[in-house]
Amino acid sequence: MTDNATHPELHDYPTARLSVEHVTKTFETQGGTVVALQDVSISIREGEFVCFVGPSGCGKSTLLNIIAGLEKPDSGRALINGTPITEPGRDRLVMFQEHALFPWLDVIGNVMFGLKQKPNLNNHERLEVAKYYLYLVKMDNFAHANIHELSGGMKQRVALARSLAPNPKILLMDEPFSALDAMTREQLYGDIQDIWQKRKKTIIFVTHNVRESACLGDRVLLFTPHPGRIREEFEVSLPRPRNINDHDLADLSQRITAALKGYNQANECD
Amino acid sequence: MKNIAQTFIFFFLLVLIWAGITGDLDFLGIHCTLWSPYVLPSPSLVAQYLWDNTLNGKLPLSMLITLRRLLIGYAIGLIIGVPLGMLAARFRMMRNTVGVLGLGFQGLPSVCWVPLACIWFGQTEAALLFVVIMGTLWSVLLSTENGIRNVPPIYARAARTMGSSPIHTLLFVTLPASAPFVVSGMKQGWAFAWRSLMAAEIYVSVISGFGIGQYLHYGRELQRMHQVVGVMFIIILVGLLADKLIFSPVEMWLHRRWGTARD
Ligand SMILES: Nc1ncnc2c1ncn2[C@@H]1O[C@H](COP(=O)(O)OP(=O)(O)O)[C@@H](O)[C@H]1O
Ligand SMILES: [Mg+2]
Numbered sequence: 001m002t003d004n005a006t007h008p009e010l011h012d013y014p015t016a017r018l019s020v021e022h023v024t025k026t027f028e029t030q031g032g033t034v035v036a037l038q039d040v041s042i043s044i045r046e047g048e049f050v051c052f053v054g055p056s057g058c059g060k061s062t063l064l065n066i067i068a069g070l071e072k073p074d075s076g077r078a079l080i081n082g083t084p085i086t087e088p089g090r091d092r093l094v095m096f097q098e099h100a101l102f103p104w105l106d107v108i109g110n111v112m113f114g115l116k117q118k119p120n121l122n123n124h125e126r127l128e129v130a131k132y133y134l135y136l137v138k139m140d141n142f143a144h145a146n147i148h149e150l151s152g153g154m155k156q157r158v159a160l161a162r163s164l165a166p167n168p169k170i171l172l173m174d175e176p177f178s179a180l181d182a183m184t185r186e187q188l189y190g191d192i193q194d195i196w197q198k199r200k201k202t203i204i205f206v207t208h209n210v211r212e213s214a215c216l217g218d219r220v221l222l223f224t225p226h227p228g229r230i231r232e233e234f235e236v237s238l239p240r241p242r243n244i245n246d247h248d249l250a251d252l253s254q255r256i257t258a259a260l261k262g263y264n265q266a267n268e269c270d
Numbered sequence: 271m272k273n274i275a276q277t278f279i280f281f282f283l284l285v286l287i288w289a290g291i292t293g294d295l296d297f298l299g300i301h302c303t304l305w306s307p308y309v310l311p312s313p314s315l316v317a318q319y320l321w322d323n324t325l326n327g328k329l330p331l332s333m334l335i336t337l338r339r340l341l342i343g344y345a346i347g348l349i350i351g352v353p354l355g356m357l358a359a360r361f362r363m364m365r366n367t368v369g370v371l372g373l374g375f376q377g378l379p380s381v382c383w384v385p386l387a388c389i390w391f392g393q394t395e396a397a398l399l400f401v402v403i404m405g406t407l408w409s410v411l412l413s414t415e416n417g418i419r420n421v422p423p424i425y426a427r428a429a430r431t432m433g434s435s436p437i438h439t440l441l442f443v444t445l446p447a448s449a450p451f452v453v454s455g456m457k458q459g460w461a462f463a464w465r466s467l468m469a470a471e472i473y474v475s476v477i478s479g480f481g482i483g484q485y486l487h488y489g490r491e492l493q494r495m496h497q498v499v500g501v502m503f504i505i506i507l508v509g510l511l512a513d514k515l516i517f518s519p520v521e522m523w524l525h526r527r528w529g530t531a532r533d
Contacts, residue, residue: 088430089433102425104446117438146529
């Protein structure tokens with residue numbers, strides 16, 4: 001398997017713009033009503049890499065799930081290329097914090113799972129596509145490994161391949177690296193940027209790690225909780241590929257952290 | 271190899287002791303007959319019985335009859351039990367009704383069904399099958415329900431985002447995800463089915479065929495203890511073979527795939 005795989009499927013680069021309009025979402029809990037999202041609006045360009053950053057409980061996952069179609073907003077709506085999102089779809093694949101790989105399938109079986117439900121491909125083509133994505137995430141030597149034999153980082157690589165394989169327009173990543181050690185994460189920062197440039201996807205990446213968001217995003221949206229809102233936006237125009245240990249990146253993440261602290265203090269005074 | 275050797279030596283010693291106390295080792299000058307053959311037959315008597323009745327075709331024929339009953343009853347138990355378990359896992363209403371019923375009946379030894387089965391179906395194959403099904407059904411139902419309810423919800427969420435329909439998710443995600451539970455339920459169901467059938471065959475004499483359990487029954491009636499012990503051997507052997515040839519390999523595969531392997 002090489003970079004110049006031949007199948008036309010692999011030379012198709014679908015992407016999409018996304019908009020969220022005045023989305024509000026509340027949950028009834030034992031402690032009362034939680035406003036997970038309050039009047040959130042965003043607009044994301046085709047092929048943009050956007051990071052949601054903020055402390056836990058500020059509605060990042062909720063917004064991601066609404067975009068995925070796994071949850072419905074109380075009011076407002078999310079649109080993909082102008083069409084309202086009402087249910088999950090193959091054009092928006094999700095990568096979860098826990099890998100969610102299926103233990104009864106081997107690595108390639110997992111990558112094939114979504115592909116098998118994609119029409120217009122025969123099984124031979126599906127296998128070729130699956131192998132290409134395993135190569136892309138550097139897991140092509142583990143096609144027939146069992147899931148439990150893989151390290152945490154390798155599992156997330158396979159989960160990434162599984163999400164990429166059906167060729168979604170948008171990739172939704174919910175704290176995919178937060179359970180990994182720092183060294184493994186650093187390698188993945190490089191790889192995910194590389195893959196994003198090769199596959200030209202729109203990516204929404206949720207994290208509570210400010211530095212990670214500055215390293216990966218074209219744009220960083222800062223969330224704050226109670227109620228969940230987007231408080232500030234940061235454009236990141238640093239050249240790619242970016243290194244997490246970069247100086248300019250450190251400056252930017254300091255600015256974001258400072259802003260976050262400011263909002264926290266303001267909250268505490270309320 | 272070491273495992274096999276240990277097992278083999280253990281059983282060899284066991285049979286040796288048995289032979290010693292039943293007079294089979296008299297030729298070695300060991301005169302020790304604690305019990306008469308009517309109470310505890312010697313290994314040679316039992317072996318003779320098994321050998322003769324295998325050669326004259328009686329035992330193979332009754333094995334065939336018994337295994338047929340077992341497989342049919344077990345299969346019906348699975349065919350009803352697995353879907354009912356899936357429904358009970360899905361719908362609260364089913365859990366509150368059929369689920370509780372299953373819990374109750376699972377605690378009922380299936381021999382208890384024999385009197386009713388005889389009245390409902392008479393001395394027929396149907397009566398035997400009914401008892402086997404009652405033995406299998408409930409444990410399979412409960413373990414399927416338990417297995418499905420233990421599947422992490424994130425699997426179904428992941429499948430849905432990849433375009434899985436609800437039916438597809440049930441068949442290709444929820445069911446395989448619950449396989450470790452379902453298989454252990456199937457194994458338990460098999461053990462119950464086997465016990466139930468033996469109980470039923472001992473109590474119910476069916477003209478349509480003489481099963482292995484019925485040989486046990488007549489062995490007792492006719493005071494032929496070597497027949498009773500011989501048949502007990504066969505019953506044990508069937509249980510062991512089913513475990514080693516069918517269930518163990520499947521469980522091994524599951525454990526290896528899931529990473530829960532034991533040695
Ligand atoms: N299914 C749910 N039921 C009740 N409360 C929920 C549910 N999902 C999220 N919440 C609440 O909504 C808020 C936002 O949650 P979430 O979107 O998971 O935050 P984040 O991903 O930013 O940590 C939290 O206070 C959380 O407790
Ligand atoms: Mg979250």
